Amino acid sequence: MTSPKSHPSNAEQLSYHDAGVNIDAGNLLIEKIKPFAQRTWRPEILAGIGGFGALFEIPGGYRQPVLVSGTDGVGTKLKLAFQFDRHDHIGIDLVAMSVNDILVQGAEPLFFLDYFACGKLEVDIATRVVQGIAAGCELAGCALIGGETAEMPSMYPDGEYDLAGFAVGIVEKDSIINGSTISENDIVLGIASNGAHSNGYSLIRKIIEKYPNELNTPLGGSSLIEAIMAPTRIYVKPLLELIKQLPVKGMAHITGGGLLENIPRILPATTMAYIQKDAWETPPLFRWLQQHGNVTDEEMLRVFNCGVGMVLVVAPEHADEAITLLRALGETVWPIGHIQSTASNAPSILIA
Template sequence: MSTSLTYRDAGVDIDAGDQLVENIKPFAKRTMRPEVLTGIGGFGALVEISKKYQEPVLVSGTDGVGTKLRLAFELGRHDTVGIDLVAMSVNDILVQGAEPLFFLDYFACGKLDVAQATDVVKGIAQGCEQAGCALIGGETAEMPGMYPAGEYDLAGFAVGVVEKSKIITGKTIAEGDVVLGLASNGTHSNGYSLVRKIIEHSQADLNADFYGRTLAAAIMAPTRIYVKPVLKLMESITVKGMAHITGGGLLDNIPRVLPEGLTAELQAGSWQLPKLFEWLRDAGNVAMGEMYRVFNCGIGMVLVLSAQDAEAATRILTEAGETVYRIGRIRPQLVGEAQTLVV
């Protein structure tokens, strides 16, 4: 060949990647913690464990955003999916009592759009600020031919730490304990294959007004991050078990923390089904049993604690900005009965 080929000719722009790193450094800097020794820019990031822990145990979690990204592409909304990405991992490790320490992201695309990617990573940094964890690095992969123009995929990885004696396992949950539910921001990051099917089936106008905002804004509201209020609660109240309500909804997530032989009986009327879930139910003619198994239905995080602690816990969480519902109780499981029921 007489022409000298470059990486850019092959579809990879190194300069664009470098520019993205420079763009996100100010956002990442705001998330730093004292434990971080080296952050973005190196081959690896160094983080030490705080000396306040006597027997520190690391807790890790990883996740993505799922098909909510398809709506992000269609709507051109890339500023909040990064919050979703962080929330899915940090809320997961929180349920074992862990304080998130740091987060790493993976952003993959066919051709890097620096402005678009900056919006996404800015959202990731916002999520990390909400969770109190450091964004210490990640990977941006530009892979020509792998993704359609304007599209990308996201994955995230979080690591937290918990004192060994304070790990929350659910094993102390007992009959008579109370189930508290913390309100969600909406559909969070689960069930979007069904959400998209309902939109298609109903031919919904996503730009239409939906109780003071567009339907698109309601559907794309980012996942709520519960880390700081719940960590504050655990300073004074013993939380026996927690469940992050993600894929599998209320019915499949709560049993993951229940001891054998116990059931969480939830009262359907103890919290108001948010308007978005009413719309999804009605527009898609979705049975409530399916709604409870697919969506969070307005409850993004569930806490189980002693009845004597329920009032104090509700007060502490409310003062921290959470909307709290007393949604059920723990009782013995009957033969052939599911471990979570909505009655």
């Protein structure tokens, strides 16, 4: 065996910290976030943060349980969080994008994991982000069961990070909501969004770059920047309560692709959604974006939720009761259209 080559006695000693990774900061972050995560825990957790993997027991009472999973990020809304030091609610956005997606199949979110990647770990900022993630999990009734913090020097500019989230939910097999029973004369309900949620922010950033002096302009009871950064609404608890009480035929989370592309995803081939644009009032944020960006109506409907963050399809005889129940649960909801029969090669949505 050959001996290692000797080095000068005055050679610099290098450590992981010298290379840009602060193990102590990572450990401090874990200790700071544990209390927030523990507030979200459910009885099914067998082992959570700190192990190599989180353990979660399948809840009892299911005959044929089906697990439903989803993953997403926050997109370029993060760029505005960096620019304006608004890190407290971006974690809610992260949770919402995944739990709302699995919700539309009738699934109750069980647990959530996050991935936080940065070039240099700023413990205070990361703590604010994870506090938001925990708040989102509390709103969704799911457990923040684990995650990963990756400090990767030179991978990200100073002061920036990236986020990804992963949610797992559960639904009884014969209770899966997939839109297959949607038929002619069913009623389309729209539930209000809380702003642009987490979609269309590349266009939003391009528009506001032209009007930087208007960010503090009053807009619908807040400022423009507050309206832009409002966290994504989490619909889990009211909609789970609704589907316990009434049959819901289909649900669509209005994210990337807007109303034009998300509603057709749940419709059978021979049906079309006829949506009345004047059934709800477009929020001031979207009117401002359209005017200042000179954005066409079609582009607005393809990029943004335009004030409708979730769409439901119910039978006509259940529509009034669904509206009453959702309003009692604190949601703003409107009947925004109905389902028509159509040829299989015809457009699946018309917004007029």
